[in-house]
Amino acid sequence: MARRTTRSSTYARRAVRHDRHGRSERSPATGPHLDPLKNRIDSFDMTVAAAADFLRSAWPDDLAKVRFEVGAMPLGILPDGTVPRWWTSSSEGRIVLYRLPIQRMSKLHRDDELHQRMMIESCVFRATAELIGKDPWDLGPDRFHF
Template sequence: MPRPRRVASTPRSPRRLARDRHGRGLRSPVTGPHLPLLRTRIDEFDLTIATTASYLRSLWPELEDAVFEVAQGPAEAIHDDHVDRWKVYHDERRIIFYRLPIVRFLRLQEGEERDEKLLVESCVYRAVADLLGKDPWELSPGRYRHL
């Protein structure tokens, strides 16, 4: 038995055909109208840098004028024997974190977001320690005390 054909009442433009697949209407966002938008891995990376930097700023008043930036990873960060994960400019009081070298050198299995966050935090601690001329363990002395 032949299927009944749908008859379009108005001619559709080619642009409308690309968005209106099989007459189902326009696509909606995956999260729907009542849920917040999903965060990407880049957003999570930036959020981890920002929260760790604000925590260290609350402990060390010397960091009030320091600037924390995130870049993809410029070519001058690649050397013969290593790849820079961050760059500290002491005279400008500025730290640039290179996202791709930090994330790409992770050897994580699927679902280990916590370990990725800890690695990013450790990079922030080491970069700030370099800026202040201290050991990373000195930045938050009470935090690593075992009870």
């Protein structure tokens, strides 16, 4: 009588994890040996958050109750025909930065990651200065002294 082999005895099975819906987990798209993917939306959000944290630490009394938000596009254009890069409301304590106009309509002399990040930070500084009634260069005076 011939011995019958089953698939489980000839192949080693990998452990499969399942989520609460019974589906197996997905592996990361980049694998363990590559850096995670970065996209424009995440880098924009992180740059806004970093600039907002810096400004909050420099001006804690003025910015204690201010919310920094990111919106994709403004609802309309300004009377002069330009697209706004941000919107501020001192009564609500809100600053909304519009990602698409800042990223796509800003004219940079060099279009690389550093200059894009500097443009985003300058918009955060200018919007904050508009909200609290100060000059943007006064918001981070120690930041520009080397």
